[in-house]
Amino acid sequence: MRFLGGYPPGVLEQVRELIAAGRLGDHIARRYPGRHTVQTDRALYEYTTDIKQEYLRSAPPLHKVGFDARLDSAQRALGLHTAISRVQGSKLKAKKEIRVASLFKEAPPEFLRMIVVHELAHLKESDHDKAFYRLCEHMEPRYHQLEFDTRLYLAWRELERAAPAGAGTQASQA
Numbered sequence: 001m002r003f004l005g006g007y008p009p010g011v012l013e014q015v016r017e018l019i020a021a022g023r024l025g026d027h028i029a030r031r032y033p034g035r036h037t038v039q040t041d042r043a044l045y046e047y048t049t050d051i052k053q054e055y056l057r058s059a060p061p062l063h064k065v066g067f068d069a070r071l072d073s074a075q076r077a078l079g080l081h082t083a084i085s086r087v088q089g090s091k092l093k094a095k096k097e098i099r100v101a102s103l104f105k106e107a108p109p110e111f112l113r114m115i116v117v118h119e120l121a122h123l124k125e126s127d128h129d130k131a132f133y134r135l136c137e138h139m140e141p142r143y144h145q146l147e148f149d150t151r152l153y154l155a156w157r158e159l160e161r162a163a164p165a166g167a168g169t170q171a172s173q174a
């Protein structure tokens with residue numbers, strides 16, 4: 001299942017049942033009813049640097065933070081991080097930039113936090129290894145649950161695009 005590879009079969013089976021019953025959207029909306037006001041690149045920059053100041057002071061400074069609509073396509077929404085290296089004189093200087101898919105503007109606040117924490121953790125750890133996830137959990141103790149639920153949300157959005165609720169075909173997408 002898209003976005004959810006690597007999760008235990010029992011969990012995926014529950015997800016398939018929710019999709020077949022047309023209840024995935026409700027399931028997410030009930031648990032994450034909130035919305036947030038982080039709607040501009042400037043607001044996202046402040047939001048991100050606040051978390052960085054609190055938990056990752058020693059990480060390299062951020063040069064740029066912004067929403068990017070080009071990341072909205074499917075799996076690019078999760079896990080993008082960019083370090084642009086530029087040669088300045090004899091020194092190699094890495095510019096740290098965080099781009100967040102603009103679909104997170106309308107996502108629940110918990111999912112925005114998850115993606116920002118994820119990208120911040122990449123300032124110190126480039127791979128998705130134990131040290132990386134420890135850092136994510138340091139910034140957000142519910143990190144693992146939130147990453148799973150964000151993946152559910154992305155899967156649901158894709159199903160909605162393919163067959164909007166009420167079209168009567170959502171069950172076949174499972």
Ligand SMILES: [Zn+2]
Binds near residue numbers: 078079080081118128
């Ligand atoms: Zn990543």
